[in-house]
Amino acid sequence: MRHRNKGRKLGRNPNHQRALLRNLASALILTERDATDEDNAPRVKGRIVTTLHKAKEVRPLVERCVTIARRALSHEEAAEQLETDASRHTEAWKAWRESDRWQEWNRAIAPAVAARRRLVQLLGDKQAVQILFDEIAPRFADRDGGYTRIVRLAHPRLGDAGEQAILEFVGRNDRKRTMTSKPLFEDEEDTKDNVTTGEAAEPEV
Numbered sequence: 001m002r003h004r005n006k007g008r009k010l011g012r013n014p015n016h017q018r019a020l021l022r023n024l025a026s027a028l029i030l031t032e033r034d035a036t037d038e039d040n041a042p043r044v045k046g047r048i049v050t051t052l053h054k055a056k057e058v059r060p061l062v063e064r065c066v067t068i069a070r071r072a073l074s075h076e077e078a079a080e081q082l083e084t085d086a087s088r089h090t091e092a093w094k095a096w097r098e099s100d101r102w103q104e105w106n107r108a109i110a111p112a113v114a115a116r117r118r119l120v121q122l123l124g125d126k127q128a129v130q131i132l133f134d135e136i137a138p139r140f141a142d143r144d145g146g147y148t149r150i151v152r153l154a155h156p157r158l159g160d161a162g163e164q165a166i167l168e169f170v171g172r173n174d175r176k177r178t179m180t181s182k183p184l185f186e187d188e189e190d191t192k193d194n195v196t197t198g199e200a201a202e203p204e205v
Helices: 014-030 052-080 091-097 100-123 126-139 186-197
Strands: 047-051 148-152 164-169
Touching (some): 014 047, 014 126, 014 164, 052 100, 052 126, 052 148, 091 100, 100 126
Antiparallel strands (some): 047 164, 148 164
């Protein structure tokens, strides 16, 4: 019985389910990296192709990770104003380390450090966490949720005919809507000409 148990089994035990979702979320984030010189560079940045059910299951995890990183940006910006430019183990750095300014910096950076540790726990990939903080979170700084979209593909997967879908970040591959002008018919053109010339339309007999 699975009463009140949310989520899809996906044909896996719970440990395998968590590993699958963690790997899918990391794979989506890692597509944003600069991989021009790599052999396995992603074809399209910010997009992965998987089955529809897996995409629906991993989407909340990706949204949660982006939200955690986005909320930590303000703490990192506040800590940058309190840190020093001196190199480590220099006299200036030691003086800053023993001052009250370091205590303020430590309190300011603590939530951001906790957020990074939480994301490492959720994703299990430090490179993905770094990309999340450096590239993805600043892009969605003014967006409250809805960072990803799911697009169904027309053709099923070869082999098992699984329904495929695209999971991608919004904002990069968005369609541009073009407004088309309304077509004018003969009656509308005659009325428009009469209005511009000031003449009344002749009544039809």
